[in-house]
Amino acid sequence: MGFATNVLNLPSILGPGCLVLSDEFNHASLILGLRLSGATVKVFQHNNAADLEKKLREALIHGHPRTRRPWKKAMIVVEGIYSMEGSICDLPNFIRIKKKYKTYLYVDEAHSIGALGPRGGGVVDYYGADPKDVDIHMGTFTKSFGAAGGYIAGSKELVNHLRVNSHAQSYAVSMSPPVAQQIITSMSIIMGKDGSNEGWCVGGACVSLASVCLMSWEFHLTHSSLNSTRMCLYTHEHRHTCCTALFCGKNETS
Numbered sequence: 669m670g671f672a673t674n675v676l677n678l679p680s681i682l683g684p685g686c687l688v689l690s691d692e693f694n695h696a697s698l699i700l701g702l703r704l705s706g707a708t709v710k711v712f713q714h715n716n717a718a719d720l721e722k723k724l725r726e727a728l729i730h731g732h733p734r735t736r737r738p739w740k741k742a743m744i745v746v747e748g749i750y751s752m753e754g755s756i757c758d759l760p761n762f763i764r765i766k767k768k769y770k771t772y773l774y775v776d777e778a779h780s781i782g783a784l785g786p787r788g789g790g791v792v793d794y795y796g797a798d799p800k801d802v803d804i805h806m807g808t809f810t811k812s813f814g815a816a817g818g819y820i821a822g823s824k825e826l827v828n829h830l831r832v833n834s835h836a837q838s839y840a841v842s843m844s845p846p847v848a849q850q851i852i853t854s855m856s857i858i859m860g861k862d863g864s865n866e867g868w869c870v871g872g873a874c875v876s877l878a879s880v881c882l883m884s885w886e887f888h889l890t891h892s893s894l895n896s897t898r899m900c901l902y903t904h905e906h907r908h909t910c911c912t913a914l915f916c917g918k919n920e921t922s
């Protein structure tokens with residue numbers, strides 16, 4: 669599962685003396701993994717590139733608060749789609765900042781992989797960004813793929829490092845063949861490689877089987893129809909996300 673993927677792999681790539689800039693709405697698994705790593709975590713406002721840049725610059729100038737030494741490593745940690753807000757990460761700006769300050773970028777695509785982008789490739793695919801600009805791609809197989817487990821993708825050095833150093837590799841059994849096959853099959857459906865249109869694309873959003881129910885439900889509950897009721901739909905304006913928060917008892921004056 670994605671939870672274990674974050675919790676068990678983050679401590680293998682970060683440690684004391686490392687700096688992390690983490691979105692305030694990051695998932696609990698990211699928060700726990702970062703805590704276990706012993707890295708210093710600075711939290712920036714949700715999806716706010718300006719706040720991120722300000723806090724990152726300050727932390728890099730001052731160095732480690734106790735020793736004043738330069739950080740061993742700096743990393744920005746964000747999600748592709750935020751499940752509770754439905755917001756899509758401002759990836760182009762995060763890539764710009766990571767290049768400017770020479771930090772690493774970790775993107776958790778738990779909710780975006782298989783659900784966003786013309787080929788279902790997640791937030792990187794959605795923005796047409798170069799996948800190499802994201803140093804660590806993380807995702808889960810429990811959502812769009814309807815299977816179990818999670819993944820970390822990146823450079824060969826990163827993957828080789830995790831193979832040797834991650835507790836998830838050393839102390840847990842590997843994925844069973846039926847689960848691996850389920851992932852391969854659902855991935856080929858999402859990418860349209862099976863010759864069917866079951867993983868169909870709508871206006872730049874690839875909708876996997878697992879998210880069809882949510883999407884069709886959302887289409888029926890348009891903003892206007894909800895406004896006529898006393899409910900409020902909280903989702904991304906492009907409506908590409910399958911994540912929708914619905915609040916009842918909306919204050920009509922707000």
Ligand SMILES: Cc1ncc(COP(=O)(O)O)c(C=O)c1O
Pocket residue numbers: 669670671672674695697747751776778779808809810811817818
């Ligand atoms: C951003 C994010 N990362 C990780 C996870 C954990 O994934 P899983 O449910 O596969 O353990 C979730 C779960 O919703 C999530 O939203």
